[in-house]
Amino acid sequence: MALKLSLRPEEKLVINGAVIANGDRRANLIVHNKASILREKDIMQQEEANTPARRIYFPIMLMYMDPSSSSQYYDEFVLRMTEFMGAVSTPEVLDMCVEVSKAVMDRNYYKALVQCKKVLKFEADRLNLSYSDE
Known part of the structure; x- marks a missing residue:
């Protein structure tokens, strides 16, 4: 089953480790095979892993993006x-x-x-921090 992604203008995503940036218009991508895909909003930089739950998310994200090195994370x-x-x-x-x-x-990262x-x-919610999943 294919995965359809609708990208906003200037939105970035990572597909199997490659950073892809959309242009200045909305675009649709269809991915026909299995790939590790994360949208920009789901990508966390190491310095952003600054709370207990974020320190859980970060190594999972790394395992997902680099499954061959998952044991390292x-x-x-x-x-x-x-x-x-x-x-x-x-x-x-x-x-x-x-x-x-x-x-x-x-291994379902x-x-x-x-x-x-x-x-x-x-x-x-517990720490009164802002959280957005959009």
């Missing part, structure tokens, strides 16, 4: 997830963390990122 993910789960007592959030961990163990966004939202 896995230990950091485990450490950060363990710290986070030890500090949180909300059952719903702990369930989210379990779902993220399951997806990572299954995109699903893990989607689940982790729920954890990011929880953290932002």
